[in-house]
Amino acid sequence: MPAPSPDFTALRLIGWPYAGLPEDAAWSALFSLHPQALPARVSEQHRSGYVVADGPEAALKAESLPEWQKPRFPSHQRAAVGDWVLMDGKKIVALLPRHTAIKRGAAGEHYHQQVIAANVDTVFIVCGLDDDFNPRRIERYLMLVGGGGAEPVVVLTKADQTDYSEDAVETLAELAAQDITVCAVNAKDPASVESLHGWLGAGRTAVLVGSSGAGKSTLTNTLLGIDRMKTAAVRENDSRGRHTTTHRALIPLPSGACLIDTPGMRELKPTGEEELKESGFADIEALAAQCKFRDCSHQKEPGCAVRAAIEAGDIDEERFINYLKLRDEVAAAADKLAVRVAQANTKVGGRPAPKRSDDRYGRE
Missing domain, CATH: 2.40.50.140 (Nucleic acid-binding proteins)
Structure with a gap:
C-alpha cells in the first residue's frame, strides 16, 4: 500500500x-x-x-x-x-x-519540567496596566523564555484605562535597550493591536502568557475578529482575574498565523536550562564580566562594574536585586537537573550532565 x-x-x-x-x-x-x-x-x-x-x-x-x-x-x-x-x-x-519550547519548573518539591507551548516563534508576555503591572514578574516570564528559542514581546494591555501607559513603557526602558519590544495596547481595539501583526504573519506561531485577568483572551478575540474566548472582569480591589481560560489551545488566525492562549500561571519556577543573558539581563551579565574579581558578589568589592553602574543610575537596583534572585533560582534548578540527568545516565548511559551552578556563575 x-x-x-x-x-x-x-x-x-x-x-x-x-x-x-x-x-x-x-x-x-x-x-x-x-x-x-x-x-x-x-x-x-x-x-x-x-x-x-x-x-x-x-x-x-x-x-x-x-x-x-x-x-x-x-x-x-x-x-x-x-x-x-x-x-x-x-x-x-x-x-x-521540537524546534523551540517554553517550559517552567512544575509546582511541588520534586524536580519536573512542564512544557507551556512548543514550536512557537514569539512569546507575548501580557501584563495589564492596572494593579497587574509588575516589572519583576515580567522579568520572571522573560527568564522562562530565555534559552527557549522564541522571541519575547512584552504586551501591556488596558492602555485605554490609564494615563500612565507611557510611564510604564519608560519603566521597562532597560528591556527595550536590549531589543526586547514593549507595546502598550487596548486589547479591545483592533486598530490598537495592529502593532502585533508583525509577529503574526502566515505560518508563524505565537503564545500568550501572563496572569489571569491580564487580557489574554480579550486580545485573542480581537485578533480573531470574533468573541470566541470567554472573558470576565477582574476584581476591583486587586485587579486579579478568574481563570476564564482553563486549558491551552492553539487557534488559527485570519492572518495565517497560529495563536496559543494559556491559563494564567501563578508559579513561574525555572527549569535550570534558562540563560539570563537571553532573559532581559544581558546588560547586567556583560557588566559582571567586567568586574575585577571573577567571584564578585556585586556588593562591596573593589572594581565592581555592576555596583558602579547602579551608583551611576545606569542600572535599576530593584531590577538588579531581582536578577540575583532569579540567578540563584536558576542555579538551584540547574543543580537538581544535573542530579536527575546523572541518575538517568547511571541506568541507561547517554548524554553528559548539564553544567552545575558553580560552573555557570563561578563559586561565591
Missing part, C-alpha cells in the same frame, strides 16, 4: 515549517519509521487526552502513546500544545522533535 500523502497546504496554515516533506533529519527518520502515518499538530491538551489538527478547520480527538500514560513518565517528554505528531488513524505514534 502506498504511503498516504499529507495536505501540506492545509498544514502550512497551522504552522507546518516546510513546503513539503521535512528536511529536518530527525523528523525524516520518524517519517521513515512510520510510513503510513500523517502529521498533525496538537491544538488542545487535556488531562484525558489530546485534540490534534491537520488543517485550520480540522480537529480530532487523539489517543496518546501508551508510555505517556505511565505515572512516572516525564511530563515534558509528552506532547504539548504546538507539538507536531505523527498520527496513524486516531493514534499518536510519534512525537516530532
Whole structure:
C-alpha cells in the first residue's frame, strides 16, 4: 500500500515549517519509521487526552502513546500544545522533535519540567496596566523564555484605562535597550493591536502568557475578529482575574498565523536550562564580566562594574536585586537537573550532565 500523502497546504496554515516533506533529519527518520502515518499538530491538551489538527478547520480527538500514560513518565517528554505528531488513524505514534519550547519548573518539591507551548516563534508576555503591572514578574516570564528559542514581546494591555501607559513603557526602558519590544495596547481595539501583526504573519506561531485577568483572551478575540474566548472582569480591589481560560489551545488566525492562549500561571519556577543573558539581563551579565574579581558578589568589592553602574543610575537596583534572585533560582534548578540527568545516565548511559551552578556563575 502506498504511503498516504499529507495536505501540506492545509498544514502550512497551522504552522507546518516546510513546503513539503521535512528536511529536518530527525523528523525524516520518524517519517521513515512510520510510513503510513500523517502529521498533525496538537491544538488542545487535556488531562484525558489530546485534540490534534491537520488543517485550520480540522480537529480530532487523539489517543496518546501508551508510555505517556505511565505515572512516572516525564511530563515534558509528552506532547504539548504546538507539538507536531505523527498520527496513524486516531493514534499518536510519534512525537516530532521540537524546534523551540517554553517550559517552567512544575509546582511541588520534586524536580519536573512542564512544557507551556512548543514550536512557537514569539512569546507575548501580557501584563495589564492596572494593579497587574509588575516589572519583576515580567522579568520572571522573560527568564522562562530565555534559552527557549522564541522571541519575547512584552504586551501591556488596558492602555485605554490609564494615563500612565507611557510611564510604564519608560519603566521597562532597560528591556527595550536590549531589543526586547514593549507595546502598550487596548486589547479591545483592533486598530490598537495592529502593532502585533508583525509577529503574526502566515505560518508563524505565537503564545500568550501572563496572569489571569491580564487580557489574554480579550486580545485573542480581537485578533480573531470574533468573541470566541470567554472573558470576565477582574476584581476591583486587586485587579486579579478568574481563570476564564482553563486549558491551552492553539487557534488559527485570519492572518495565517497560529495563536496559543494559556491559563494564567501563578508559579513561574525555572527549569535550570534558562540563560539570563537571553532573559532581559544581558546588560547586567556583560557588566559582571567586567568586574575585577571573577567571584564578585556585586556588593562591596573593589572594581565592581555592576555596583558602579547602579551608583551611576545606569542600572535599576530593584531590577538588579531581582536578577540575583532569579540567578540563584536558576542555579538551584540547574543543580537538581544535573542530579536527575546523572541518575538517568547511571541506568541507561547517554548524554553528559548539564553544567552545575558553580560552573555557570563561578563559586561565591
